[in-house]
Amino acid sequence: MNQILVTEKLYVTPELKRKKRIYKIELFLSVFLICLLFSYYIYAEYDRNKSEEVSKEILAEIKEQVDNTVKKDENDKIVVILEVPGTQEDNEDKTENQNNNQTKTNNTKIDTKTYTSKDGVKYTTEAILKIPKINIEYPVLSATSDALLFVSLNKYWGPQPNEVGNYCIVGHYYENGKMFGKLHKLKNGDKAELTDLSGNTLKYQVYNKYVVEPTDTRCTSQLTDGRKELTLITCTNGGKQRLVVKLRQV
Structure with a gap:
């Protein structure tokens, strides 16, 4: 019996104790890192949802303004011309001034x-x-920065919305589909709508889609042969490259 006890004690060597301590430390660090990563994921998701709320808030305000602008324009278009005594030339001049x-x-x-x-x-x-x-x-913000990209889509380059030229928009790629997270699903023939703050909405159709390096900015060229175009840009391949979707007005 004593021999058995002695034999068991011999197995608990200093080396084995050291390995057990290392194992406990590694286990603790693993659990800690998992908790840290999980906390980061929760915070990142909370931050994204908060930014999404700001984007929706801006979108609602824009729509309200656009609706008011359109109603005002429709009211301004109502012109009543009353015939008054005078020569035909005078009446024509008044009508021309009203039209102007x-x-x-x-x-x-x-x-x-x-x-x-x-x-x-x-x-x-x-x-x-x-x-x-x-x-x-999404609303399109007028400038581009890391902070603004977390809120909504950003204008990257080009003319004013719905004007001749290449209106370039950049947006974050989110795996949950927010922002430009589903941009890769677009195919030739798919359509998009761009509404400016005056309430004018134009439709654009996808005609090309490709991947470029981050330093390749040829897709932002303003040489459109007098046409109105959109260029939508987001990250792909783990942020190593850029996905570009090209559209033309239809």
């Missing part, structure tokens, strides 16, 4: 608008991008 005034009113365009979120942060916007195929609708 109406044209000036209808040509009034709103380029950008600044909105203040509930958190007190100001965002300057200039359009709304809607892509029914992948079920997204």
Whole structure:
């Protein structure tokens, strides 16, 4: 019996004790890292959802403004011409002046608008991008920065919305499908809508899709042969490359 006890004690050597301590430390570190990663994931998801709420808030304000602008323009278009005594030439001059005034009113365009979120942060916007195929609708902010990309889509380069040229929009790729997370699903022939702050909506159709290196900016060229185009850009291949989707007005 004593021999057995002695034999068992011999197995618990200092080397074995050291390995057990190392194992406990490694186990503790593994659990700690898992908890840390899980906490980071929860925080990142919370942060994304918070940014999504800000984006929806801006979108709602833009839509309200666009609706009011459209209603105002429709009211301005109502012109009543009363025939008054006078020569035919006088009446023609008055009609021409009224038409000119109406044209000036209808040509009034709103380029950008600044909105203040509930958190007190100001965002300057200039359009709304809607892509029914992948079920997204986001405001387009007028500038591009790392901070703004977390909030919504950003204008990267180009003219004002719905004008001749190449209007370039960048957006984050999220695996949950938010922002441009489903952009890769677009195919030639799919359509998108761009609405400016004056309420003008134009439809665009996908005609090309390809992947480029981050340093390749040829897709932002403004040589469109007098056409109105959209270029949508997001990350792909783990952020190592860029996915580019090209659209033309239809």
